[in-house]
Amino acid sequence: MSLLNQKDLYIINRELKPMREGALKNMLGYKFLFVLLIIILSVTIVSADTRVISNSADWKDVYSSLLYANLKGESSYFLTSPQHATIIPFAIPKDVDGIEIITSRSEPYAAGYKSLLEIDGYTNVDEIRATNINLELANRLDTITKFIVLDDSYGYNAMSVAPLAALGKYYVLFADRRNINQISNFLGDRTVTELIIYGQVDREVKSALEQFNPETINTGDRFDNNIEIVKKYQEIHQIVYGEPRKQAILSNGEFIEASLMSGADPVIFIGFSNVPDQVKEYISSSPLEVGTLVGNELIGTATFIRRQTGLSVFVKFGQGSRTPTGAIAQVEDLDRFPIPRYNLNLAVVSAVINTATNKLEVTYQNKAPVATYLQALSLLLRDDTDTYNVPVGSDPIFIDANYFKTITYDLEDEDGNQINPTGEEISAQITSIYGESPKSLDQTLIANASVSRVSVLDDTNIDIIDVVYQKSGSKFIVTIENTGTVPTYVSVELLDIYVNGEYLIFSSEEIVKIDAGKSKKIKIATTMEEEDIPENPEIVVRANYGQRENALTKSKQATFEFKYASLNITYLVAIGLVIILLLLIFLRKKCKNCGYKNVLGKKYCKKCKHKL
Numbered sequence: 001m002s003l004l005n006q007k008d009l010y011i012i013n014r015e016l017k018p019m020r021e022g023a024l025k026n027m028l029g030y031k032f033l034f035v036l037l038i039i040i041l042s043v044t045i046v047s048a049d050t051r052v053i054s055n056s057a058d059w060k061d062v063y064s065s066l067l068y069a070n071l072k073g074e075s076s077y078f079l080t081s082p083q084h085a086t087i088i089p090f091a092i093p094k095d096v097d098g099i100e101i102i103t104s105r106s107e108p109y110a111a112g113y114k115s116l117l118e119i120d121g122y123t124n125v126d127e128i129r130a131t132n133i134n135l136e137l138a139n140r141l142d143t144i145t146k147f148i149v150l151d152d153s154y155g156y157n158a159m160s161v162a163p164l165a166a167l168g169k170y171y172v173l174f175a176d177r178r179n180i181n182q183i184s185n186f187l188g189d190r191t192v193t194e195l196i197i198y199g200q201v202d203r204e205v206k207s208a209l210e211q212f213n214p215e216t217i218n219t220g221d222r223f224d225n226n227i228e229i230v231k232k233y234q235e236i237h238q239i240v241y242g243e244p245r246k247q248a249i250l251s252n253g254e255f256i257e258a259s260l261m262s263g264a265d266p267v268i269f270i271g272f273s274n275v276p277d278q279v280k281e282y283i284s285s286s287p288l289e290v291g292t293l294v295g296n297e298l299i300g301t302a303t304f305i306r307r308q309t310g311l312s313v314f315v316k317f318g319q320g321s322r323t324p325t326g327a328i329a330q331v332e333d334l335d336r337f338p339i340p341r342y343n344l345n346l347a348v349v350s351a352v353i354n355t356a357t358n359k360l361e362v363t364y365q366n367k368a369p370v371a372t373y374l375q376a377l378s379l380l381l382r383d384d385t386d387t388y389n390v391p392v393g394s395d396p397i398f399i400d401a402n403y404f405k406t407i408t409y410d411l412e413d414e415d416g417n418q419i420n421p422t423g424e425e426i427s428a429q430i431t432s433i434y435g436e437s438p439k440s441l442d443q444t445l446i447a448n449a450s451v452s453r454v455s456v457l458d459d460t461n462i463d464i465i466d467v468v469y470q471k472s473g474s475k476f477i478v479t480i481e482n483t484g485t486v487p488t489y490v491s492v493e494l495l496d497i498y499v500n501g502e503y504l505i506f507s508s509e510e511i512v513k514i515d516a517g518k519s520k521k522i523k524i525a526t527t528m529e530e531e532d533i534p535e536n537p538e539i540v541v542r543a544n545y546g547q548r549e550n551a552l553t554k555s556k557q558a559t560f561e562f563k564y565a566s567l568n569i570t571y572l573v574a575i576g577l578v579i580i581l582l583l584l585i586f587l588r589k590k591c592k593n594c595g596y597k598n599v600l601g602k603k604y605c606k607k608c609k610h611k612l
Helices: 006-023 027-046 059-072 113-119 133-140 155-168 180-188 203-212 222-241 277-285 299-309 530-535 569-586
Strands: 050-055 075-078 098-104 125-130 146-150 170-174 194-198 215-217 247-251 267-269 290-294 312-316 318-320 331-333 346-354 359-366 372-382 387-389 397-399 403-410 426-435 443-454 462-470 475-482 488-499 502-507 512-514 519-525 538-546 554-561 588-590 597-599
Touching: 050 059, 059 075, 059 098, 059 133, 059 155, 059 170, 098 113, 098 133, 113 125, 125 133, 133 170, 133 180, 146 155, 155 170, 155 194, 155 222, 155 267, 180 203, 194 203, 215 222, 222 267, 222 277, 247 299, 267 277, 277 299, 290 299, 299 312, 346 426, 359 372, 359 426, 372 403, 397 403, 462 488, 462 538, 462 554, 475 488, 475 512, 475 538, 488 519, 488 530, 502 519, 512 519
Parallel strands: 050 075, 050 098, 098 125, 146 170, 146 194, 194 215, 247 267, 247 290, 290 312, 346 443
Antiparallel strands: 318 331, 346 359, 359 403, 372 387, 372 397, 372 426, 426 443, 462 475, 475 519, 488 502, 488 512, 488 538, 538 554, 588 597
8 A cells, every 4th residue: 555645645635624624514524524535545555556676877777767656656766786786675565566677788787686576575576678768768658748858968957857857747858969869759759748958958959859849948057057947846836735845955966866856855956065156045035944965975065055044954864774684773875876977176286476566376277177167265375474365356267178277366455555475484275166157166175385486577468360260170260469579378268159058168279379579370169050150249259378388377358250261262272273183183085996094185095096
């Protein structure tokens, strides 16, 4: 006999409330109440108690299996290792109506798991074996008409929409340019009443799904996207239960856990070590009163949220032991399945006081393969006698993947007084926040560095002359002229290029040296397509430059109208000459008399003198 879920209880309570109130006045109410309860309990008793087990090492299969079970109203489990396969049965009674194992053909954790469960005494054990489990289970949920489509490259997006999918009866499909034809064909054969594209997806996916009139949720920031999904969850919760949900799960979206998938509570991303401002603002203005932190890795961040917003926070970090261990049961860790994510890695390489410019030069290194945005929060200089607070800027700064960037800070306090540490040993403590977008600064860097002194006057100067787009190779060509008297080093960035529905920054692959009085063309590869060009009528170019290759402390910015690169006439002429030469070599007249191949233009055969 399965228990009534929260939704069932609410509906029963809502329907019976007026009957309870009138029952004292009319015995008919009691009779109707009794009959209704009998009907509900009868339906509950005959409903099947089937359990679903995911047997796959692929997180997408685990996610799809748990969502599949939730949409069918069934309990679900997932294996996290081959050893875990022997623990799961302790949580499943032998008298369940059936077990459905969903096994990956390519990455199962336990081979022959069906037979093992049958030997263990379970009956009615079925197994679904598939290569594409996400699509296989979608086909089996033939009554589902609402879908959410997202790219599996961003696993946290899947965790963001999981509660909405379970509560609102949506199935989540993973789509990219490789499988979009399969997804489109599947949706074409189904009745689709609602389709949501969530987060960034390939342009081929957007194009193929246009026929279903999708709603797109993609602000360019994962925290903003998450908040939009939580708002949709609350709208549905208001309709189903008559009030918004006052409890949420706090997570960073990097693992699967049963409560995250249940749909009982929305999932709110809080970041790793810093809470983005928009998250704090949403929680403060929302009806939420309680937050459940799953796992204890983010206790520091959750504590910050409690202090800043007043949200009561509870931590869910373990579960009761499922294996016989004696009189006292041990506490097990939660069953959690990891989701791949990008690991950001930012470091402070050096800190230097340039006495010639009265500036502190701090060089950061982005060690990750993805671009990062950085914002300094505080900068303290210490010598033998005192501590100095150096003012920092408030705008996030872009650092490309595997790149260095030097940021300069004026050595003046807020009143304009010069900061001049005099001790022999000077150190700097730099506290910064960083993340994958300007509004997703969810990680914290606290770095301590020894500070050295240099005296370098940077006399470099440049002009950004022009920028053109070369369709072949999808790249921009920026012309930079060194108008100074000394050689300069330059790197170039293109700001806020609108590509496939989001704003991106593209930068040159290397730092270029330009001699005094000379100019150079710097190429910047992009991912633009023809349909993106009308969205970029102007191109904003920022050039970072300086006299030292490892300290580009100067910057200039310019805006140009979009234009294509002109054709190179010399290049075209050279190609034409090569084509003509090849024609002369390979296209010859064959003599009908002797078969000799003569050069074009000959009137008589060179070999037999026969007229051609």
